[in-house]
Amino acid sequence: MFEGVPLHWFLITGTIMFFVGIYGFLVRKNLITILMSIELILNSVNINFVAFNKILYSDRLEGMFFTIFIIAVAAAEASVAIAIILNIYRRLVNIDVEKMNEMKY
Amino acid sequence: MTANQLMFAVFAAIIIIFSILTVTSRRILRAATFLLFVLVATGGMYFLLRFNFLAAIQLTLYAGGIVVLIIFSILLTSHIAEKLEAPSWKKIIPALLASGFGAVITIATILQYNFPAEVVATSERTDIRVIAKSLISTEKFGYALPFEVISILLLAAMVGAIILAKKRKD
Numbered sequence: 001m002f003e004g005v006p007l008h009w010f011l012i013t014g015t016i017m018f019f020v021g022i023y024g025f026l027v028r029k030n031l032i033t034i035l036m037s038i039e040l041i042l043n044s045v046n047i048n049f050v051a052f053n054k055i056l057y058s059d060r061l062e063g064m065f066f067t068i069f070i071i072a073v074a075a076a077e078a079s080v081a082i083a084i085i086l087n088i089y090r091r092l093v094n095i096d097v098e099k100m101n102e103m104k105y
Numbered sequence: 106m107t108a109n110q111l112m113f114a115v116f117a118a119i120i121i122i123f124s125i126l127t128v129t130s131r132r133i134l135r136a137a138t139f140l141l142f143v144l145v146a147t148g149g150m151y152f153l154l155r156f157n158f159l160a161a162i163q164l165t166l167y168a169g170g171i172v173v174l175i176i177f178s179i180l181l182t183s184h185i186a187e188k189l190e191a192p193s194w195k196k197i198i199p200a201l202l203a204s205g206f207g208a209v210i211t212i213a214t215i216l217q218y219n220f221p222a223e224v225v226a227t228s229e230r231t232d233i234r235v236i237a238k239s240l241i242s243t244e245k246f247g248y249a250l251p252f253e254v255i256s257i258l259l260l261a262a263m264v265g266a267i268i269l270a271k272k273r274k275d
Contacts, residue, residue: 011215039140060246061246064156064158072255072259077262083270087269
């Protein structure tokens with residue numbers, strides 16, 4: 001309970017966001033939209049970490065540091081992924097995952 | 106309903122609605138804008154939990170950095186007016202089943218689990234000096250090693266991104 005807001009509410013919001021991200025990851029075909037789904041998944045995990053930290057262990061800061069490191073890893077991952085996407089676009093002139101069959105057979 | 110509950114409801118509604126729009130919108134630039142709303146609402150949730158430093162990081166790094174990077178790459182790789190083709194039902198139905206079952210099972214588990222209810226969180230803000238000291242401390246609850254590792258990771262990612270995106274001279 002945090003000033004009237006129970007822990008469950010945060011966890012349920014994070015869960016819904018996570019599975020919406022999973023749905024986008026499975027359905028989308030464009031590489032950039034898949035990257036956006038991954039950002040959604042990472043963000044939902046951050047909400048859970050922060051809520052657990054504040055509500056169950058409010059005298060410590062472990063959840064906050066995990067969140068900071070997850071944000072740093074997400075930034076590194078996004079920059080490298082976008083560099084790879086631009087490279088693929090330059091070679092194949094599209095970024096559709098189903099049309100990338102250069103290495104098939 | 107207290108003010109905190111009201112603010113939580115507003116942020117949660119923004120997060121859920123706009124994350125669904127992010128994965129279903131067929132215009133890719135709009136999807137990126139909806140993702141920006143989701144990230145800003147997440148920052149608002151951190152403010153609600155009194156993690157001010159974390160909320161500032163969220164706004165500058167995610168909303169200011171990653172979304173701008175994504176929008177730039179969208180502008181470099183596709184037309185603004187272009188509409189993505191709608192996914193086929195053959196893909197939508199398994200994805201909906203997988204995510205729906207996962208969400209139902211996880212929410213049911215959360216609702217059944219007995220979290221210690223008597224813990225009442227303090228609403229103090231975290232002093233930024235405490236954060237800085239534990240980031241460079243090598244004692245218990247110190248984070249000097251992950252801090253150094255993450256700095257090497259960021260350096261490697263930067264070098265890798267530059268080399269990958271560089272034009273080759275053939």
